[in-house]
Each structure stands twice: as structure tokens, then as C-alpha cells.
Amino acid sequence: MSKIRVAKCPNCGEIQAFYAHYKTRMCSRCGKKFNVANSVQYGIFDNAYIASELVKKLKMKEKYG
Numbered sequence: 620m621s622k623i624r625v626a627k628c629p630n631c632g633e634i635q636a637f638y639a640h641y642k643t644r645m646c647s648r649c650g651k652k653f654n655v656a657n658s659v660q661y662g663i664f665d666n667a668y669i670a671s672e673l674v675k676k677l678k679m680k681e682k683y684g
């Protein structure tokens with residue numbers, strides 16, 4: 620099973636989950652490609668469920684502090 624990375628788009632700031640082996644990623648919000656190595660990263664997780672829960676938490680934190 621592929622591991623899932625959580626990282627932030629450097630263009631628009633959207634936090635998102637995607638396969639850990641991706642070196643570049645097309646942002647799900649702004650549609651721009653970014654280099655994963657240059658983005659802010661929050662970790663690599665064993666499955667998409669754990670990763671999406673973290674994305675939710677991080678977004679809440681950004682929104683409400």
C-alpha cells in the first residue's frame with residue numbers, strides 16, 4: 620500500500636494529501652504544479668484516512684488558530 624504525504628502548496632497555501640512517492644504535485648486548489656521537496660511538509664502516513672484527518676486538523680488550526 621502506498622504511503623501518503625501531507626504538504627502545503629507553496630503557491631496558494633492549500634494543505635493536501637497525496638502519494639508520498641510524487642516528486643511534483645498538481646495542487647488540488649490552484650492547479651499549479653509544485654516541487655514537493657520545496658513545499659512545507661507535515662509528514663508521511665500509512666494510509667489516506669490518517670492523512671486526511673491530519674489535513675482537516677491543520678486546516679482548522681489555520682482557520683481558527
Ligand SMILES: [Zn+2]
Pocket residue numbers: 628629630631632633646647648649650651
Ligand atoms: Zn495551490
